[in-house]
Amino acid sequence: MWLAAAAPSLARRLLFLGPPPPPLLLLLLSRSSRRRRCLHSLGLAAMPEKRPFERLPADVSPINYSLCLKPDLLDFTFEGKLEAAAQVRQATNQIVMNCADIDIITASYAPEGDEEIHATGFNYQNEDEKVTLSFPSTLQTGTGTLKIDFVGELNDKMKGFYRSKYTTPSGEVRYAAVTQFEATDARRAFPCWDEPAIKATFDISLVVPKDRVALSNMNVIDRKPYPDDENLVEVKFARTPVMSTYLVAFVVGEYDFVETRSKDGVCVRVYTPVGKAEQGKFALEVAAKTLPFYKDYFNVPYPLPKIDLIAIADFAAGAMENWGLVTYRETALLIDPKNSCSSSRQWVALVVGHELAHQWFGNLVTMEWWTHLWLNEGFASWIEYLCVDHCFPEYDIWTQFVSADYTRAQELDALDNSHPIEVSVGHPSEVDEIFDAISYSKGASVIRMLHDYIGDKDFKKGMNMYLTKFQQKNAATEDLWESLENASGKPIAAVMNTWTKQMGFPLIYVESEQVEDDRVLRLSQRKFCASGPYVGEDCPQWMVPITISTSEDPNHAKLKILMDKPEMNIVLKNVRPDQWVKLNLGTVGFYRTQYSSTMLESLLPGIRDLSLPPVDRLGLQNDLFSLARAGIISTVEVLKVMEAFVNEPNYTVWSDLSCNLGILSTLLSHTDFYEEIQEFVKDIFSPIGERLGWDPKPGEGHLDALLRGLVLGKLGKAGHKATLEEARRRFKDHVEGKQILSADLRSPVYLTVLKHGDSSTLDIMLKLHKQADMQEEKNRIERVLGATPSSELIQKVLTFALSEEVRPQDTVSVIGGVAGGSKHGRKAAWKFIKDNWEEVYNRYQGGFLISRLIKLSVEGFAVDKMAGEVKAFFESHPAPSAERTIQQCCENILLNAAWLKRDAESIHQYLLQRKASPPTV
Numbered sequence: 001m002w003l004a005a006a007a008p009s010l011a012r013r014l015l016f017l018g019p020p021p022p023p024l025l026l027l028l029l030s031r032s033s034r035r036r037r038c039l040h041s042l043g044l045a046a047m048p049e050k051r052p053f054e055r056l057p058a059d060v061s062p063i064n065y066s067l068c069l070k071p072d073l074l075d076f077t078f079e080g081k082l083e084a085a086a087q088v089r090q091a092t093n094q095i096v097m098n099c100a101d102i103d104i105i106t107a108s109y110a111p112e113g114d115e116e117i118h119a120t121g122f123n124y125q126n127e128d129e130k131v132t133l134s135f136p137s138t139l140q141t142g143t144g145t146l147k148i149d150f151v152g153e154l155n156d157k158m159k160g161f162y163r164s165k166y167t168t169p170s171g172e173v174r175y176a177a178v179t180q181f182e183a184t185d186a187r188r189a190f191p192c193w194d195e196p197a198i199k200a201t202f203d204i205s206l207v208v209p210k211d212r213v214a215l216s217n218m219n220v221i222d223r224k225p226y227p228d229d230e231n232l233v234e235v236k237f238a239r240t241p242v243m244s245t246y247l248v249a250f251v252v253g254e255y256d257f258v259e260t261r262s263k264d265g266v267c268v269r270v271y272t273p274v275g276k277a278e279q280g281k282f283a284l285e286v287a288a289k290t291l292p293f294y295k296d297y298f299n300v301p302y303p304l305p306k307i308d309l310i311a312i313a314d315f316a317a318g319a320m321e322n323w324g325l326v327t328y329r330e331t332a333l334l335i336d337p338k339n340s341c342s343s344s345r346q347w348v349a350l351v352v353g354h355e356l357a358h359q360w361f362g363n364l365v366t367m368e369w370w371t372h373l374w375l376n377e378g379f380a381s382w383i384e385y386l387c388v389d390h391c392f393p394e395y396d397i398w399t400q401f402v403s404a405d406y407t408r409a410q411e412l413d414a415l416d417n418s419h420p421i422e423v424s425v426g427h428p429s430e431v432d433e434i435f436d437a438i439s440y441s442k443g444a445s446v447i448r449m450l451h452d453y454i455g456d457k458d459f460k461k462g463m464n465m466y467l468t469k470f471q472q473k474n475a476a477t478e479d480l481w482e483s484l485e486n487a488s489g490k491p492i493a494a495v496m497n498t499w500t501k502q503m504g505f506p507l508i509y510v511e512s513e514q515v516e517d518d519r520v521l522r523l524s525q526r527k528f529c530a531s532g533p534y535v536g537e538d539c540p541q542w543m544v545p546i547t548i549s550t551s552e553d554p555n556h557a558k559l560k561i562l563m564d565k566p567e568m569n570i571v572l573k574n575v576r577p578d579q580w581v582k583l584n585l586g587t588v589g590f591y592r593t594q595y596s597s598t599m600l601e602s603l604l605p606g607i608r609d610l611s612l613p614p615v616d617r618l619g620l621q622n623d624l625f626s627l628a629r630a631g632i633i634s635t636v637e638v639l640k641v642m643e644a645f646v647n648e649p650n651y652t653v654w655s656d657l658s659c660n661l662g663i664l665s666t667l668l669s670h671t672d673f674y675e676e677i678q679e680f681v682k683d684i685f686s687p688i689g690e691r692l693g694w695d696p697k698p699g700e701g702h703l704d705a706l707l708r709g710l711v712l713g714k715l716g717k718a719g720h721k722a723t724l725e726e727a728r729r730r731f732k733d734h735v736e737g738k739q740i741l742s743a744d745l746r747s748p749v750y751l752t753v754l755k756h757g758d759s760s761t762l763d764i765m766l767k768l769h770k771q772a773d774m775q776e777e778k779n780r781i782e783r784v785l786g787a788t789p790s791s792e793l794i795q796k797v798l799t800f801a802l803s804e805e806v807r808p809q810d811t812v813s814v815i816g817g818v819a820g821g822s823k824h825g826r827k828a829a830w831k832f833i834k835d836n837w838e839e840v841y842n843r844y845q846g847g848f849l850i851s852r853l854i855k856l857s858v859e860g861f862a863v864d865k866m867a868g869e870v871k872a873f874f875e876s877h878p879a880p881s882a883e884r885t886i887q888q889c890c891e892n893i894l895l896n897a898a899w900l901k902r903d904a905e906s907i908h909q910y911l912l913q914r915k916a917s918p919p920t921v
């Protein structure tokens with residue numbers, strides 16, 4: 001029930017009612033000149049010149065790949081034979097394909113019913129990851145067979161066809177051969193047309209040691225002895241449907257599995273390390289529930305006969321949606337009833353929900369080009385919540401969406417160095433770069449807003465139209481809009497283009513006036529920037545679905561309206577003067593709200609007495625925090641609002657508030673009154689800490705466990721005396737084997753004792769790490785190591801991060817933990833990265849992990865000159881897939897510095913005054 005925008009009868013009169021006057025700095029400099037000043041002084045404005053990127057020529061394309069691979073798990077090489085049925089669309093004497101780090105031995109093309117023509121030249125264009133096969137005569141139009149024999153290396157970079165190390169139950173180190181092809185690494189396993197729109201079918205076979213498990217996208221159709229070697233077998237898999245190369249997968253290794261058949265008849269297996277099949281049961285249950293859920297939601301059956309979910313020891317991403325063979329990090333799939341914590345279960349459920357959604361949305365219908373990657377990732381990142389909400393209503397997962405995705409996206413998208421959701425990309429390093437919070441979290445957030453605007457019934461109908469129309473094909477963003485428009489009759493493309501084609505989002509300024517029995521609201525929109533509201537003539541505009549609720553019925557929208565102009569007036573009928581009015585019910589609209597002081601004043605009691613719904617309390621607090629960071633309001637005002645959360649019972653609300661307090665703590669670690677903000681943290685968290693205690697009470701559930709862990713961790717880290725003592729006591733019992741800590745208490749206890757411990761505490765933690773059998777436990781320890789207090793110990797942790805003890809994908813969180821752990825840690829981590837750049841970079845050879853590492857390591861700085869230093873370092877040490885991230889980090893450093901200069905003194909005064917006369921609760 002959405003109303004079109006009201007006629008702006010009052011609008012003219014109210015034109016002066018824009019956002020409040022910008023802070024002094026903004027008045028002195030127009031937005032554009034400010035941007036120029038910031039970026040030019042750092043030289044950030046000029047993006048390095050890029051060579052033009054070309055997609056593959058369309059003159060020859062594949063119909064079917066018949067591919068046989070023979071990995072050698074001892075000397076880490078593989079041999080490959082490709083026989084591709086291809087179509088020559090235009091006569092040519094060369095074939096251009098993608099190929100990287102592969103040596104072609106022979107290549108030939110045989111037109112159907114004709115003789116083979118041998119390629120006489122293989123011209124590798126390494127930079128472009130292509131090879132041109134030249135033929136001595138013209139290949140005429142028609143179909144034929146392209147045969148290529150090649151060899152490659154099973155690399156250790158977690159991309160392409162790579163090796164993954166594991167230890168057998170008897171302690172022997174062995175290697176599995178596994179794949180990760182998205183986005184552009186299928187070309188490292190076999191020469192191919194490695195673009196998402198060039199779909200074909202695949203007949204895959206693998207020659208493997210006979211005692212190993214061999215898996216691929218499809219079910220096995222044949223397994224026979226390999227003629228040349230009695231220790232090997234050749235495993236043949238059924239032909240796949242037409243699909244993109246980035247979704248092909250194979251795994252050769254030693255695994256156990258659990259299996260079931262889902263209600264809709266699909267054979268589901270979860271493969272685990274040997275001896276750990278039990279740990280696959282949770283994911284198996286989730287997968288078996290999820291498949292029928294999506295089948296119903298999309299009204300399209302899962303198209304393959306089987307689906308395997310497999311835990312891979314060395315794995316760069318969280319998980320990968322290969323069609324029929326989904327690969328996961330161990331921690332995103334395995335759950336041990338005793339040793340896994342509640343947040344791990346939730347994570348496994350979300351990841352399974354995410355990857356299985358891709359089986360339809362991404363695999364059956366694939367984006368036409370990487371520009372539309374967000375369609376895949378944004379959509380899956382939204383529907384994973386829908387699915388988890390269906391499977392585990394007790395997780396209250398949609399509230400968690402707001403703190404995990406929505407606010408994260410807004411944080412990034414407020415930067416000048418953000419990018420539109422739809423972004424033109426070419427070279428692989430540019431593609432790697434967009435697996436970021438814009439594609440995922442902003443993508444998911446705008447889909448959530450759209451779903452709310454359309455309503456579930458029409459949204460589902462539109463999804464079905466889209467999936468049916470484009471199945472086995474490719475689609476672009478506008479194709480989805482068209483289907484949803486047809487299903488709903490609403491102007492979807494017009495609305496959504498404002499969200500996907502331009503970066504950023506609006507700040508809606510609202511003030512109100514009581515006119516007899518009615519409340520008149522005056523709304524205006526302006527781009528929200530992390531440095532304050534946009535100043536300038538050419539301010540972008542959005543079409544914003546707005547909802548308005550009042551204290552009379554806080555959980556329902558009194559009015560829904562589409563704001564399609566810069567200013568609007570809205571009349572709310574029959575609202576008493578004592579009622580509050582709130583925008584953005586459920587924090588669904590992708591915008592921030594700034595209330596006039598009177599409106600804000602009336603909302604605050606709703607935080608204290610909990611009459612505002614949780615997700616609205618969360619959104620309000622988060623908006624205020626970001627307004628403070630942007631210099632629009634004072635940070636002291638936000639501290640006062642935080643104090644109103646004394647009665648807060650909701651985990652997610654606490655989690656978001658805690659995250660913001662963490663950001664503030666990091667900022668204030670640059671001052672000499674860091675201890676005072678720790679006092680504030682202790683004051684804020686003590687009442688809820690006391691209410692919760694250490695041990696679960698009867699009838700408690702998932703969210704109580706999460707809340708307890710959060711609060712105890714926060715109190716312990718801040719040095720709350722009673723928490724610290726109890727943590728030490730429990731830690732001692734745990735280490736001595738007297739009383740093992742429950743999984744949910746381990747992170748907070750480890751963090752607390754390390755932060756306030758010494759070298760022997762660190763040694764004990766490292767010993768626990770070595771002994772841990774589960775990767776989840778190892779990660780839990782790795783993430784807190786950075787909290788260790790002294791410079792010497794920090795060095796030990798940094799060295800550990802690059803040691804054999806830490807899996808390469810986890811190095812990032814160890815170094816990131818050091819950077820985020822303390823003031824010393826921040827400096828030490830940055831120095832460590834600079835000193836060990838070559839080794840660190842080589843660990844991943846580009847890709848998104850390097851961006852994450854850089855972000856975690858440098859964005860806590862709050863001194864202008866550090867932005868220059870970071871920029872200068874990466875000029876001489878390029879990281880192509882992290883270019884935008886580096887610019888974002890530099891921008892964040894400057895923003896932190898400005899924030900600190902602006903607000904440090906008043907925060908200090910407030911904290912001192914608070915200490916002198918503590919507020920009465």
Ligand code: BES
Pocket residue numbers: 182183317318319320321350351354355358377380381435848
């Ligand atoms: N398609 C991605 C995997 C991927 C990520 C490939 C980055 C290449 C680069 C997969 O569907 C995914 O999004 N995985 C997420 C987990 C998910 C629950 C958000 C990941 O790996 O973080």
Ligand code: ZN
Pocket residue numbers: 321354355358376377380
């Ligand atoms: Zn995904």
